[in-house]
Every structure is written in C-alpha cells, then in structure tokens.
Amino acid sequence: MSDDIAKGTTRRGFLSATAAAGGALVAAGAAGAATPDPLIMEKQPWATGLGDGVDAVPYGMPIKFESHVVRRNVSWLTADVISSINFTPIHALDGTITPQGCAFERHHSGAIELSKDDYRLMINGLVETPLVFTYADLERFPRVTHTYFCECAANTGMEWAGSQLNGSQFTHGMIHNMEYTGVTLRTLLQEAGVKPEGKWVFVEGSDASSNGRSIPIEKALNDCLIAFKANGEALRKEHGYPVRLVVPGWEGNMWVKWLRRIEVGDAPWEQREETSKYTDTMADGTSRKWTWVMDAKSVITAPSPQVPITHGPGPVVITGLAWSGRGAIKRVDVTVDGGKTWHEARLASPGQPMALTRFYFDHVWDGTEMLLQSRAIDETGYVQPTKAQLREVRGVNSVYHNNCIQTWWVKASGEAENVEIS
Amino acid sequence: MSKFRDLVIGTAIASSLLVTPALAEKLGLGRPALPEEVAAWDHDVRPDGLGLPEGSGDVLTGEEVFSEKCAVCHGEFAEGVDNWPKLAGGIGTLDHDDPLKTVGSYWPHLTTAWDYIHRSMPFGNAQSLTPDEVYAIVAYILYSNDLVDEDFVLTRENLATFELPNAGGFFVDDRDTVELPKFSVEPCMTNCKETVEITMRAAVLDVTPFDATDDAAAPAAEPAPAVAAADPELIAAGKKVFKKCASCHKVGEGAKNGTGPLLNGIVGRATASVKGFKYSKAMADAGAGGLVWTEEALAAYLADPKGYLPKNKMSFAGLKKDEERKAVIAYLATFGG
Numbered sequence: 001m002s003d004d005i006a007k008g009t010t011r012r013g014f015l016s017a018t019a020a021a022g023g024a025l026v027a028a029g030a031a032g033a034a035t036p037d038p039l040i041m042e043k044q045p046w047a048t049g050l051g052d053g054v055d056a057v058p059y060g061m062p063i064k065f066e067s068h069v070v071r072r073n074v075s076w077l078t079a080d081v082i083s084s085i086n087f088t089p090i091h092a093l094d095g096t097i098t099p100q101g102c103a104f105e106r107h108h109s110g111a112i113e114l115s116k117d118d119y120r121l122m123i124n125g126l127v128e129t130p131l132v133f134t135y136a137d138l139e140r141f142p143r144v145t146h147t148y149f150c151e152c153a154a155n156t157g158m159e160w161a162g163s164q165l166n167g168s169q170f171t172h173g174m175i176h177n178m179e180y181t182g183v184t185l186r187t188l189l190q191e192a193g194v195k196p197e198g199k200w201v202f203v204e205g206s207d208a209s210s211n212g213r214s215i216p217i218e219k220a221l222n223d224c225l226i227a228f229k230a231n232g233e234a235l236r237k238e239h240g241y242p243v244r245l246v247v248p249g250w251e252g253n254m255w256v257k258w259l260r261r262i263e264v265g266d267a268p269w270e271q272r273e274e275t276s277k278y279t280d281t282m283a284d285g286t287s288r289k290w291t292w293v294m295d296a297k298s299v300i301t302a303p304s305p306q307v308p309i310t311h312g313p314g315p316v317v318i319t320g321l322a323w324s325g326r327g328a329i330k331r332v333d334v335t336v337d338g339g340k341t342w343h344e345a346r347l348a349s350p351g352q353p354m355a356l357t358r359f360y361f362d363h364v365w366d367g368t369e370m371l372l373q374s375r376a377i378d379e380t381g382y383v384q385p386t387k388a389q390l391r392e393v394r395g396v397n398s399v400y401h402n403n404c405i406q407t408w409w410v411k412a413s414g415e416a417e418n419v420e421i422s
Numbered sequence: 423m424s425k426f427r428d429l430v431i432g433t434a435i436a437s438s439l440l441v442t443p444a445l446a447e448k449l450g451l452g453r454p455a456l457p458e459e460v461a462a463w464d465h466d467v468r469p470d471g472l473g474l475p476e477g478s479g480d481v482l483t484g485e486e487v488f489s490e491k492c493a494v495c496h497g498e499f500a501e502g503v504d505n506w507p508k509l510a511g512g513i514g515t516l517d518h519d520d521p522l523k524t525v526g527s528y529w530p531h532l533t534t535a536w537d538y539i540h541r542s543m544p545f546g547n548a549q550s551l552t553p554d555e556v557y558a559i560v561a562y563i564l565y566s567n568d569l570v571d572e573d574f575v576l577t578r579e580n581l582a583t584f585e586l587p588n589a590g591g592f593f594v595d596d597r598d599t600v601e602l603p604k605f606s607v608e609p610c611m612t613n614c615k616e617t618v619e620i621t622m623r624a625a626v627l628d629v630t631p632f633d634a635t636d637d638a639a640a641p642a643a644e645p646a647p648a649v650a651a652a653d654p655e656l657i658a659a660g661k662k663v664f665k666k667c668a669s670c671h672k673v674g675e676g677a678k679n680g681t682g683p684l685l686n687g688i689v690g691r692a693t694a695s696v697k698g699f700k701y702s703k704a705m706a707d708a709g710a711g712g713l714v715w716t717e718e719a720l721a722a723y724l725a726d727p728k729g730y731l732p733k734n735k736m737s738f739a740g741l742k743k744d745e746e747r748k749a750v751i752a753y754l755a756t757f758g759g
Contacts, residue, residue, distance in 0.1 A: 074630075079495070079505035080669025083545070109542065122455050122463055130455035137451045161519075162622045166630040191448050202466055208548035210541050212466060261463055270469050270531050272538040276523065279592065285517030287528075289592045295601075305630075333609065338618035342611045371618060381606040393601055397521055409620060418624035422617070 061101075069093070071102050072169060077158075082110040083209070085152065087173030090299075090321065091306040096177050096348070096356040097147070100236040103176035106152055106252065108209030108273075111238040114258055119242050121188075121226070125202070125263035128193030135242050138228060141183040141191075146225065146248070147355045149323045151175040151294050153251035153278050156402040159387075163407075163418040166305035168320075171406060171418060175323070177356035180246050182227035185220050188262070194221075198264040202271075203245055206258040213254045214268035215247065219292075223248045226259065249325030249354035250292040251400075253278050283395025294325035296384050297403035298332055298359070298376035309414035313367035318345075322357045324378035329357040331377040336363060338371030338407070338421050345374070353379075370410040371421055387420060467537040471582030474536065478577035479558025481565045487555050488562050491544045494670070494681055494737050500524075500566040503681060510566035513587055526567025530592055532584045535560050547739040557581070653752065660753025663746045670738070673757045682736060689755045691715050704733035720754075721747045 062069065073086040088104040105111065116135040124130040152174035158164045165171050189201070194217065201220045204212040215224070225246040228235060235241040240257025247254045253273055268274070280288040300320040303309050309316055318336075322329045329351030333342040348358035359374070376384040387404035409419040467473035489498060495506035502508030512522025521527075525535050540556045542548050551559070561576040569587070576584075624630070664673070670682035677684045683699040694701040694709030701709070708731055713719065723730045724747050726740045741747045 076505075079507075081665065082669060109545065109548065122459065124455055124460045124464055130460055131452040132455045132459065133452040140451050141449065163624040164630075166624045170630060191451065193448075204466070208542055208546075212537075212541075263464065263466065265468070267468060267470070269466055269537075270534055271466075272534055272542075275530055275534050275592075276525075276528060276538075281516060281521060281523070283517065285521070285591065287516075287592050288595050288597075291595045291597065293595075293597075295597070305624075333611070339614055340616075340618065342609070342614070371620075375609065377609070380602075382602060383605055383607065383609050385601075385605045389605065393604070397519070409623075419620045420622035422615075422619040422621055 069102060071104060074165070074170065083108050085154070085174060087169045088176050089169050090173050090175070090301045091168045091304050093301070094319065094358070096321070096358050097231060098176035098178060098356075100178065100230055100233070100239060103178065103239065104152070104174050105238045106174070107207070107238070107257075108211055109207050112207045112258060113237060114206055114242065116242045119206075121243065121259060122261045123188060123192040123264070124261070125265050126195040126198040127189075127264050128195065131192045133188070135228070138183055138226065138243065141187050143181060144184060144225065145179060145181045146223075146246075147177065147179040147352060148246060148248045149175055149177040149294075149354060149356045150246075150252045150255050151297075151323070151325075153253060153291070153294075153400040156297075156404070156406075157399050159404070159406075159418075160391075160396045160398065160402055163420050166418050168299050168301045168304040168406075169306060172299040172301075172321075174252070175321075175356075177323075178230040179232070180225055180227040181229035181232075182225045182243075182246070185224035185226055185245070185262070186222070188226060189220065189264070192264075194264055197266045200265050200268050202261075202263040202265060202269050203254075203256045203259060204261050205240075205256045206260040211253070211256055211273055212269060212271040213256060213273055214265075214271065215254060217264070219247065219250070247292075249294060249327075251278060251294060254292065278400060280394065280398035280400050282398065288398075291401055294323070295401065295403040296322070296324035296326065296329070296376045296378040296382045298322035298329075298374040298384055299406045300334070300372050300374050300408060303372070303410055303414075303416050304408050305416045305418060308416055309365065309410065312414070313365050316363050316365045318361040318363050318372065320345075320359055320374050322351070322359055322374070322376035323355065324376065324380075324382065325354060326382060327379040328353045328355075329376055330379050332357070332359040333375045333377070334359070334361040335373045335375075336370040339373055342375065351379070367412060369412050370408075371419075372408040372410060372416075373405050375405055465537070465541055467533045467540075469531040469533050469582065471533060471578070474533070474578045474581060475553045476578055477553035477557050478575055479554050479556070479561050480575045481558075481561045481570065481572050483555075484558035484560070484562025484565070487551075488559050490733065490735065491547075491551075491737060492559070494735050495545065500563055506681075509563050513567065516588065516591065524567065525563050526569060526587065528588050528591075529586055530589050532560065532564075532586055533582055535563065536581060544737050546737060550739075656749050656752045657756055659745070660749035660751070663741065663750040664753055666741070667738075667750070670736075673754065685754055686757045688715050688757075689717060689720065689751065702733060702735040704731055705735070708734075717751050717755075720751050724750070 069089045069092040071086040071088065073081065073084060078084040085106045086104055088098055089102055119135045121133045121138065122130070155174035156171055159171055199217050201215050201217060202212060203215060204210045226243060227246045228243050230239060235244060240259070243259050245256045245259050274289065280291050282288065298320055300318060302319055303316065318334060322332045332345040332347065334345045335342045343361060345359040345361040348360065351357040384403060384405055390402065390404050407419050407421050408416045410416045465473065488500070495503055496509050497503050500510035508522065509525050512524045512527035515521045515527060529535060536556055539559055540551060557576045561570065561574055564570045565572065565574065670680055671685045672678060672680055673685045677686055679696060679699045683696040692709055693713040693715060694705045724741045727734065727736045727738055741750065
C-alpha cells in the first residue's frame with residue numbers, strides 16, 4: 001500500500017521524496033543525463049504485454065497510483081463518524097469540477113440508502129394544491145444544467161483562533177463544485193401554486209436528522225435547483241441520491257440531501273440548524289443569523305503542506321481555487337513575499353457565477369523561503385479580507401464563514417506550513 | 423469599483439431569468455397530497471408554537487426518560503459525555519473565548535428544542551418519542567440549565583412563550599452594511615508593507631492527521647485471525663458494519679471502555695462483565711442472572727436491543743438485517759478477551 005501513497009502526504013514521505021528528487025536533480029535539466037535512462041533503454045512490460053480488456057471494469061475507479069487522493073476526516077473534530085465531516089482532497093485536484101467520489105461529505109445522521117422507487121417529494125403549506133411527486137414525475141419537468149460550488153459554512157472554521165491544520169485539504173476542503181442537472185425549485189412551486197402570503201419555504205430531508213432549513217421565497221424562486229444528476233451521472237448516495245436541493249452561493253447546510261418535503265409558510269421556522277448551528281457569534285456575545293451567502297474566498301491548493309516542492313529551484317506552478325457566493329470571480333492576486341508585492345494570477349477560464357474558478361501563477365522559484373497567499377476579488381468588487389480584518393469585525397468565536405486570506409510558508413527545503421503573518 | 427456593483431445587479435437579474443425555463447402554465451404532474459400524508463410528514467414547529475401537538479410533561483418524568491434514552495451521550499445532567507454535545511451549562515459565557523453554547527445558554531427559542539428532539543433524537547432511533555415524552559425531556563433540559571424548578575410542567579400552552587436567556591441575542595446578517603464597504607476597496611499591489619513576520623504556526627498545535635487513514639477505530643485495523651474457520655469475506659463485511667458501533671465501542675489491542683463497554687472477547691463472554699464499566703441495572707441484572715453472549719444471544723440483542731433487554735442503556739436502534747448481524751458477530755469473534 002505504501003508504494004501507492006504519494007510521497008509528500010506524510011512528513012516521513014516528504015523527506016524521502018526530497019532525497020529522491022535531490023538525486024534526480026543531478027541527472028535532470030540543462031546538465032543533461034550522464035547515463036541512459038533505463039525506462040527508455042529497456043523494454044517495459046506495459047509496452048510488450050497486454051492490458052485489461054473492456055469488460056474488466058464496468059465502472060472505473062482511479063488507477064491505484066492515485067489511491068492517496070481521497071477524502072479524509074479528522075477524528076477529534078466530532079464524537080463519531082456518523083454525524084461528521086470529511087474533506088475534499090483539493091490539494092491534489094486541478095481544474096474546477098470535483099469528482100463526486102472524493103467530494104466532501106457532511107452528514108448529521110449518516111448517508112442513507114434511498115432508492116428512486118421509494119422516493120417521494122411533498123410540497124405543502126401555503127400553496128393552492130399540496131402535491132406529491134415521484135422520482136419519475138420530476139424527470140418530466142423542463143430540465144436545466146448549471147455548475148455551482150457547495151461550501152460548508154464551517155470551512156476554514158478551525159482556523160479562527162489561529163493556524164491549526166496543515167494542508168489545504170483540511171483548511172479549505174469542505175467545498176466541492178459540480179455540474180448539476182435537475183428542475184428549478186421555481187418550476188415545482190409554480191406547479192403547486194404559491195399563495196400570496198407565502199414568504200418562506202421550509203425544506204427537509206428524508207434522513208433521521210432531516211436537517212430542516214428556512215429559505216426566503218425570493219431565493220427559492222430565483223435560482224434554487226432540485227437536482228438529481230451531478231457531473232453527468234446520478235447523485236452519489238453521500239450527496240443525496242436520488243434528489244438534493246442546490247442553493248447557489250449559499251452555505252452548504254441549506255443544500256438539503258434526500259430532499260423529501262418543501263413547505264411554504266409566512267415566517268421562518270428557526271430550526272436547530274439555523275439557530276444552535278450556522279449562526280456566527282461575535283466578540284460581544286451576540287450572534288448573526290441568516291448569514292446565508294458565502295463571501296468571496298480563495299486558497300492556494302498547491303504548493304501547500306501536503307504538496308511540498310520536491311524539485312528544487314526553478315519553474316513551479318502555483319495554483320488554487322477562488323469562488324464567491326455573490327457572483328463571478330473577476331480577479332485573483334497572488335503574493336510570494338507575504339503581501340509586500342502582489343501579482344495578478346491567470347484565470348484558467350473566466351469566472352462563472354457561484355462556481356469555482358481555477359487560477360495559475362507561473363513562478364520561477366529562487367529556492368528561498370516564500371510566504372504564499374492568494375486574494376480573490378468578485379464581480380461586486382468585494383476583496384477577500386485578511387484574517388486580521390475579519391477578526392476586527394467578528395472576533396474569533398464565530399466558527400462559521402471564515403473567508404480570510406490563507407498563508408503557506410514554503411521553506412527553502414520546499415516543505416510548507418500553515419502560518420499566520422503580520 | 424462601485425460601478426461594478428451596479429452592473430452586477432443588472433446581470434444578476436438577467437441571468438436569473440435564464441435559470442428557469444419559461445413556463446406558461448402548470449404541467450399537471452404529480453398528484454394532490456392527501457391530508458393524512460401531510461399530517462404524517464409535516465411535524466415542524468415554529469417559534470410561535472405553530473405545529474406543537476397537545477401534550478405536557480414534567481421535570482421528574484423527563485429526568486427518567488432522559489436517563490434512559492439520552493444520558494449515554496449527553497450525560498445524566500445533560501452535561502455531555504466526551505465529545506457528544508452538551509445540552510446544559512454555559513449561561514453567561516457567550517462573550518468569552520470558547521463560549522459554551524447549549525440549549526440553555528444559546529438557543530433563542532424553546533420550540534426549536536422540542537422540534538429537534540422530536541424529529542431527530544435519540545441519535546440512531548429518531549422519531550421514537552411520544553409528544554408527552556418530548557415535553558418532559560425539554561422540561562428536564564430546562565431544569566438542568568437551572569431555568570425552572572423541579573415541579574415545573576411544560577405544556578403546549580406555555581412552551582412557545584417560555585423565554586430563554588439568549589432570546590434577544592441574535593441579529594439578522596448585516597455584512598452588507600458592516601463588512602462590504604470595508605472590504606470592497608481596490609487593494610494595494612506594490613510596496614504594501616515593509617516587513618512581514620510569522621506570528622503563528624500550525625506546527626505548534628500539530629493536530630493534522632498525517633496517517634493514511636485517520637480512522638477512529640484504528641486499533642481494529644488488523645484483526646487477529648483467532649477463529650480458524652472464519653470466512654474472511656464475512657469478517658470484512660463485519661468490519662464495515664462495526665462502524666455503526668465504533669462511536670461507542672472499541673475492540674482490538676489497547677481498546678478501552680467508551681460510551682459502551684469494550685468488546686474484546688465478547689462472543690462467549692458473560693454479560694456485563696467488563697470491569698470499570700458502569701452498566702445499567704437491567705444489563706447488570708441480566709449478567710448476574712447468568713446471561714452469556716453466545717452468538718444466538720448477541721444476534722437477538724443486536725436485532726432489537728431494547729426489546730431483548732428492556733431498560734438497558736444502549737441507545738442503538740439495532741441491526742435490521744440478518745446478514746449484518748452475522749457479519750458483525752463474525753468480526754467480533756476475531757478479537758480474543
């Protein structure tokens with residue numbers, strides 16, 4: 001197994017990886033090769049024998065060499081693994097789409113197994129006709145496809161009081177970005193007929209936690225989706241199969257999985273998930289509620305503590321992700337000197353509203369230590385704040401909605417650490 | 423940058439129109455929900471009390487039910503066991519570092535506690551409480567928070583008007599006025615600061631899981647093949663099933679008692695025989711009466727923990743599937759005493 005684990009995911013692995021790279025450095029680059037490379041000189045088994053047939057793997061998993069690119073959890077965070085969270089390996093992914101199989105999971109009573117046949121969706125409350133839909137009914141409504149990020153409000157939450165976790169997977173991995181296909185919530189609400197007094201909708205899941213949330217009717221009628229496909233295929237069980245709610249740009253807890261009921265009402269419900277949890281306590285002890293929209297944010301995914309630089313000085317791709325719940329990312333700036341000088345990064349493609357944007361900063365590293373940061377700017381002109389700016393307004397107890405600028409200290413060895421700077 | 427903002431409002435509306443396909447009229451899909459179906463699913467309770475059913479419960483009854491169904495995780499006094507949520511205490515700590523947020527110290531509405539407990543607790547056996555039990559439990563949680571006396575009775579009539587200490591502690595998101603103007607400023611690009619110091623390092627705390635698998639049940643990773651004829655596939659399946667138990671029970675070398683007793687050597691072990699674990703009276707009595715955890719007894723207990731041994735304190739709904747019970751027992755059998 002240890003062969004398959006990428007060098008660099010553990011500290012011990014890192015040291016052996018740098019040692020190996022040090023050796024390779026001599027042979028590589030402008031200096032030229034002293035001896036011919038056996039990988040080129042010798043006939044390899046994969047070049048002479050045969051590979052797998054087309055019936056070997058009806059549904060594929062990543063090749064074994066990538067088996068370290070997986071969701072991970074932090075056991076001390078929660079009492080058990082059923083009501084818990086794991087993290088997307090964003091440090092090892094590129095592009096913008098998150099494969100479902102490694103996209104973070106947060107469950108409040110475990111991922112349930114619910115078949116399409118057993119699925120029912122009810123709309124009740126202040127509507128002309130309370131309705132029940134089967135899964136097959138949903139597939140007959142006009143369909144849409146959109147890509148959105150889903151970020152847990154607690155993403156980066158462990159970092160409020162100080163730098164804690166070493167790795168972009170752990171500091172920023174409660175996020176994923178998928179292309180959803182489904183029906184708009186508006187379409188279903190129109191089918192039931194919302195009464196004029198209807199100002200809020202209540203949404204709940206089929207699982208034991210039910211995870212009830214209140215959503216203002218304006219948002220419900222604007223862009224929410226009742227999704228049944230993600231990245232082209234059925235939702236995975238852990239993402240709410242067969243049907244989940246998509247609430248673009250708003251905190252992940254509202255994206256109710258295994259959605260079973262939508263109720264229209266004239267006031268919010270103030271459920272546990274919108275009072276006890278997902279409210280932001282300020283330094284003076286009062287708390288913000290209804291902090292639904294996710295502020296603009298970015299992070300350098302690599303290099304970072306799990307992805308040290310192992311090749312020594314020279315060209316290095318600094319890359320990361322940026323997103324905003326208020327619209328599209330317009331610009332991302334990167335600094336390598338802790339914010340003395342900033343450079344505009346290259347966006348892989350123009351930012352899409354409420355979806356992840358990939359950025360690259362092509363850098364030639366001189367081998368001295370770097371303090372890496374990225375800073376996102378969205379189409380409203382909002383600039384991702386520093387930790388100090390956020391703490392000034394909110395203190396350090398708000399748990400949720402930490403969108404501060406993240407710092408990685410890349411040492412001369414290429415190793416990186418999560419730090420805070422002045 | 424402020425001209426950006428005006429532009430955005432324009433594009434937001436334009437793009438939102440595209441989000442929904444234009445629908446002239448209803449499609450006639452789905453069917454009307456029957457009133458009894460709505461009643462079966464619509465249990466939500468609002469702060470104004472809308473949705474609360476008839477019923478009532480007192481502190482002392484609540485204490486009994488809580489002790490039996492909630493205390494394994496939340497503690498006899500709702501103070502929380504290990505990492506499980508604390509439901510009592512913390513009043514006056516909200517402006518401290520690490521405030522303790524509980525039903526008593528933080529929650530704005532008591533209706534929320536009624537709603538949540540009724541729909542989602544006990545963890546692993548949700549929707550099993552009667553309305554009267556929920557009223558009683560909520561009364562007991564108030565008592566545990568020193569908010570009512572021992573003779574308090576909670577009813578449908580007095581619940582919604584009961585004022586919790588932090589009822590006035592919340593305000594609606596004001597980021598648009600407080601934060602956006604501060605943060606929406608064209609940022610500095612060059613010569614932004616003279617010096618930069620590292621002020622805090624994650625290595626100081628070093629809490630990151632570096633192991634390939636950060637599995638709470640790590641000691642169970644390599645079961646010793648104690649049973650010769652054991653079916654490896656069944657054992658592997660059992661290891662998976664055991665994840666449902668692992669939050670409370672540990673097995674393997676170095677395993678200790680947790681919320682539940684350690685389970686090494688459980689197959690063939692006398693009931694309630696682990697030293698240092700505080701069993702319920704029901705479980706201790708069964709052990710004193712000679713009950714032994716044979717495979718059959720385990721299968722029956724795990725199928726229906728409360729039915730098999732009434733009043734035992736394992737808050738676990740049971741394993742419904744025969745294969746799951748067989749598998750987990752086969753897995754447990756690989757751990758000697």
